[in-house]
Amino acid sequence: MIRINLIPYRDARRQQQIVHHLSIFFAVVVIAVLLAMGAHTTASMQLSDLKEETIRVQQQNAELKKKIGKIENLANLRGDVERKLDIVDRLQEGRFRSLKTLHEIAKVIPDNVWIKSVKDGGDTIELSGLGESNKAVANFMRKLDQSPLFSNIQLLVISRITVDGLPVRTFSLNMSRIDELPDRKKASAAANKGGKG
Incomplete structure (x- = not known):
């Protein structure tokens, strides 16, 4: 009777299964690491974009504050100019009023x-x-x-x-x-x- 020794075949098959399982495990680990690195890179890029956007918005805010300050100064200057013009108008009115008064008296005064x-x-x-x-x-x-x-x-x-x-x-x-x-x-x-x- 011929006897076939299947033990080396089983050992080889078992080793082959272990290698196969290990390779699947390492592949899953590598994929998980790659996914984590990709997510981290994406998050870092988004964070960098948000920081740049925040800096840009802060710069725009500073420029707008300057413009608002200039507008407020212009409004104050305009108010000052209008007040001064009113004073000049009143002075002009008073000057011409006095001139008209004296002219009229000079017209009617007898010799x-x-x-x-x-x-x-x-x-x-x-x-x-x-x-x-x-x-x-x-x-x-x-x-x-x-x-x-x-x-x-x-x-x-x-x-x-x-x-x-x-x-x-x-x-x-x-x-x-x-x-x-x-x-x-x-x-x-x-x-x-x-x-x-």
């Missing part, structure tokens, strides 16, 4: 009346001066009353004095100044009256 002082108190004006007679002062007051710029003419005091040996009257009077409407307001008022009629 025999002389002005010593003019005090402009805004809406009221105080005049003091000399007149040749009571009649000359009365004539001056009448002309002031007929002027479109003045109203409510009131004689405060009139008295007789002598200047260089000549008898004259010293007087003081108050009057109200009537402000004229600016041209734009006049046009608007005229249009409103025309529209109502």
Whole structure:
């Protein structure tokens, strides 16, 4: 009878199975390590991108803060300029107002009346001066009353004095100044009256 010894075959097969299992195990371990390294690399790249994006956003934020600061400064400067322009406008108005007042007084003053002082108190004006007679002062007051710029003419005091040996009257009077409407307001008022009629 022929005997076949199968023990070496079984041992070889068992060794072959162990090698096969070990190779599968190592392959799984290598794949797991590669997957972990890939995930780590991807996460590192994403983290790097996020850091770059954060830096870029911070730079944009700093630039925007600078621009907002400039805009706030511009708004403050604009407010200052507007306030200064308003002051200049008021000063210009006052200057032309005084000029118109003096021009109107010069237009209506008779030859025999002389002005010593003019005090402009805004809406009221105080005049003091000399007149040749009571009649000359009365004539001056009448002309002031007929002027479109003045109203409510009131004689405060009139008295007789002598200047260089000549008898004259010293007087003081108050009057109200009537402000004229600016041209734009006049046009608007005229249009409103025309529209109502």
